[in-house]
Amino acid sequence: MSFLIGQPLDALDTPSLLLDLDVIDANLRRMFDAGKQRGVNVRTHFKSLKCGGLARYIKERGGATFLAAKLNEAEVLADAGITDILIANQVVGAQKMGRLAELARRVQLRVCVDCVENIEQLSKAMSKAGATLGVLIEVDIGMARCGVLPGDAAVGLAQRIAKSPGLRFDGLQGYDGHLQLIADPAERKGKSEEATEQLVATRRLIERAGIPVTIVTGAGTGTWEFVAGYPGVTEIQPGSFVLMDCVYHPVRPEFNCSLSILTSVISVRPKWYNLDAGSKAISKDFGMPAIKDHSTEAVTRLSEEHTKVECEPVPVQVDDRREVIPAHCCATMNLHRQAIAVRKGKVEAVWPIEASGRYD
Ligand SMILES: Cc1ncc(COP(=O)(O)O)c(C=O)c1O
Structure with a gap:
């Protein structure tokens, strides 16, 4: 994954777990x-x-x-x-x-x-x-x-x-x-x-x-x-x-959300769109995630591999990107094998998440 170092976010496949x-x-x-x-x-x-x-x-x-x-x-x-x-x-x-x-x-x-x-x-x-x-x-x-x-x-x-x-x-x-x-x-x-x-x-x-x-x-x-x-x-x-998340942030606004899941729009309907990651990539145990920098776009459902986002009008097209802020950072880290550490929109490091999926 070292070929990603220095690359912009556009170069990343989705879904990817990002750390700012x-x-x-x-x-x-x-x-x-x-x-x-x-x-x-x-x-x-x-x-x-x-x-x-x-x-x-x-x-x-x-x-x-x-x-x-x-x-x-x-x-x-x-x-x-x-x-x-x-x-x-x-x-x-x-x-x-x-x-x-x-x-x-x-x-x-x-x-x-x-x-x-x-x-x-x-x-x-x-x-x-x-x-x-x-x-x-x-x-x-x-x-x-x-x-x-x-x-x-x-x-x-x-x-x-x-x-x-x-x-x-x-x-x-x-x-x-x-x-x-x-x-x-x-x-x-x-x-x-x-x-x-x-x-x-x-x-x-x-x-x-x-x-x-x-x-x-x-x-x-x-x-x-x-x-x-x-x-x-x-x-x-x-x-x-x-890392923070959209549930903790209102309680502790002095800390900001550094964790997001980079996703792609895979389907657009008149009143909603769907992203290419769901509950297998974004924990929903504390509730619905949020769309970063787009507060009028509301996540209303997570299926296993879909996030449904409702808004009117729908401002995205297929293959556009959105970053999703999870409702529970800890449980989301546990769903991924690698974290892409980014600074000012460029990849600085790629780290394995060695303890994810382990309970022993
Ligand atoms: C024993 C213990 N200490 C501290 C924490 C604090 O964690 P957080 O900062 O995520 O609320 C937890 C959270 O589950 C915990 O179980």
Whole structure:
């Protein structure tokens, strides 16, 4: 694909996944500068990206620490030269322990836990392999997914981790995922601070029991500014801010959409047209995508290989092009094998999306 470097967008086949590097640069600058000003580390969530070349690009611009949702994402990050990785989830099962130990020997690796059984399995595997794994306790601060409830349960687990061979207790993760898309900023702020206070209170309980806590992390793109700088929080872990999408953008207008799918018009009718990509290339789990720079053209349906766009009059002809802004950037990255990185309308790099379609 190196023959594409330097080519204009017209030279690309469709559909193609595009990343606008100037927009990415501005999004990174905004988030990393704010992190510095507020004295918190920004740990970029790789589940939104899944692309090793993009992780390297972010590292070169000051974001050296990453979050991964799954072990395979952590492996892709390590292969891309990232050396500080937190898996934001529980890694469970004999089949994964060998991979985890091998990775823990290559990079500074951490995982989340929320029960004793998992701590025992991790400890046994790491001791056997002669590896050391950093461990954070996941605290459920209202999302009701994984995690222990704030308070004493976390103290018990911290004590257990602290005396487990092969493990090092590093701190707490509490993700306020249920708050990310609340439209009213004041309501989002109030609820996010309330949730974060529970996380920080749990930190204080563990410290009172004599166990040092070095990392307290949480937040996503929707709540980053309420958690960054909250006393007792050391990190934030947003991911979508890099790429954005048409659902997140109204919630966080300070970050712009850098991800789009370049498509071609394949059919024109009096009141609508169809593009050559559908739900197999543009995720619809968060709703309908938008047409970039053409707000009067409304996407009304995604079939597997078609996007139907309604407008009157129809301003396109067959073989015209449109860029589609997905409603969910993370799920869209997971549908593609390569990303075309562009700057000022020309291809600058072509990156494989190594972790797309992987769930292990
Ligand atoms: C554990 C965890 N942390 C952080 C995030 C933040 O992601 P985003 O910035 O895409 O909202 C997520 C999103 O799913 C998550 O699951």
